[in-house]
Amino acid sequence: MARSLLADTSLSTVSAGFVAVLVGIASSVAIVFEAARAAGADEAMMASWIGALGLGMGLTCIAFSWYYRAPVITAWSTPGAALLATGLVGVPMAEAVGAFVFSALLTLLVGLSGTFDKVMRRIPIPIASAMLAGILVQFGLSVFTSLQSNPLLVGAMLLTYLLGRRWLPRYAIILVLAVGFALCWPLGLIHVDQLQWAPGRPIAIVPRFELSTLLGVGLPLFIVTMTSQNIPGVATLRASGYGQVPVSPVISGTGLTSLLLTPFGGFAFNLAAITAAICTGPEAHADPARRYTAGIAAGVFYLLVGLSGASVVALFSAFPQALIASLAGLALIGTIGSSLASATGDADSREAALITFLITASGASFFGIGAAFWGLLGGLVSYWLFRRGNP
Known part of the structure; x- marks a missing residue:
């Protein structure tokens, strides 16, 4: 098994994993804080949150990917x-x-029930697939909006x-990463002089349940x-061809992980979409099985x-936004x-898929629920109506 893992590992898969983590952490860690x-939470508690989230995502990514032989990427709930x-x-x-525990229990029950x-x-x-494209299209566009604000860095990466x-x-992506990093230093776009490594210490909070x-x-x-x-x-x-991965056990696993780590700040774990797409695409490896x-x-x-606690997070945050987006x-x-x-x-x-894509890409949010859900709902309704209208 170990030999198989070493044989299947390549520089492109390792770089895809690194880019996924870089993008996932740097793009949303400020929201977690x-x-x-x-x-x-004080600084010590924030470090505990990052420690719990990193531990949960790390263990679930490794366990699911190893067991199902598919790039199953988990994330915190942004x-x-x-x-x-x-x-x-x-x-x-x-x-x-207490609210985190309640959410984790609901997730675990949904996974175990197979619903x-x-x-x-x-x-x-x-x-x-249309919903996924709608989610990701903004990231593709961000390359060219970043090109306008930082033409030298982004132009060289492009x-x-x-x-x-x-x-x-x-x-290609590891070369883009290397060029981006190399240019950040002389352009003065990254500042790590004051950063020091310091591990986070887990701090447990006993939950209290209040109905409201x-x-x-x-x-x-x-x-x-x-x-x-x-x-x-x-x-x-599914869109990347990994339909063999059973959904319910993975959802159950993320719910159980959340349940175990919520006292330390692991508020919610789930399947990733954006960072997963980096690892499931052909840029990660030409062979989907690897x-x-x-x-x-x-x-x-x-x-x-x-x-590494908050120190690594600060390091990720030190990268310029143009580099991360591009x-x-x-x-x-x-x-x-x-x-x-x-x-x-x-x-x-096709028409129902385009409706899904457009709603999702619009970023429209209603009742606190994001555009991905409404795009999916709009697409399914359209799909059903158009199908019923055909003989």
Whole structure:
């Protein structure tokens, strides 16, 4: 087994795992800090949150990817963190942890019951692919919006990507990463002089259950994580050809991980979509059967983030936003293309898929639920109406 893992691992899969972690941490860690501050967490508690989240994501990425031989990437719930940043204001930390426990229990029950798996089987692949494309298209566009604000850095990264895809396609993203890092130093765009390594210390909070907090924070956290994170996460796996991964055990695993780590700040774990697309696409490896090592690599890097506490997070945050946005966008171009091809390949479902894509890409949010859910709902309704209208 070890020999097989070593044989399947390549520089491209390791770099895909690293880029996924880089994008995942640097793009949303500020939201997690805001959520922790809303609950009254001090710096030590924030480090505990990052440690718990890194540990949970690392272990689940490694375990799922190894067991299912597929790049199964997990993440913290970014929409959930955004919800907590406003919903936890004035809520005592013990009650907040109680809400986390409640959300984790609901997730575990949904996974064990098989309900989520049954629902996902009823979602046509063109609709799921269109939703994924709608989620990712903003990242593709960000390459060119970043080019306007930082033409030298992003222009060099874009040129490297084009040349790399022409002559070294498997290593195009690692070359883009290297060029981006190399240019950041002379351009003065990254500042790490004051950073020092320091591990985080786990701090456990005993949960306290208050009905108003459970319904006002715990239930919305569960709903937002399921609709805005797990559904797109499953769609990513399906659109990338990893339909053999059973959904219910993975959902159960993330729920159990959340349940065990909530006292330390692991508020919600779920399947990833955006960072998963980096590891499930052809840029990770030409052979889909070997891309699972990208998931394992991502897990190892997440564990390092958790063990190093706030210092590693600060290091990730020190990278310029233009680099992060461009790196994510370039890494996802192949996945965006394949998702659009899958979404529009069937003429009978093309219009419904386009409706899904447009709603999702719009970013429209209603009742605290993100555009991915509404895009999926709009696409399914359209798909059903158009199908019924055909003889």
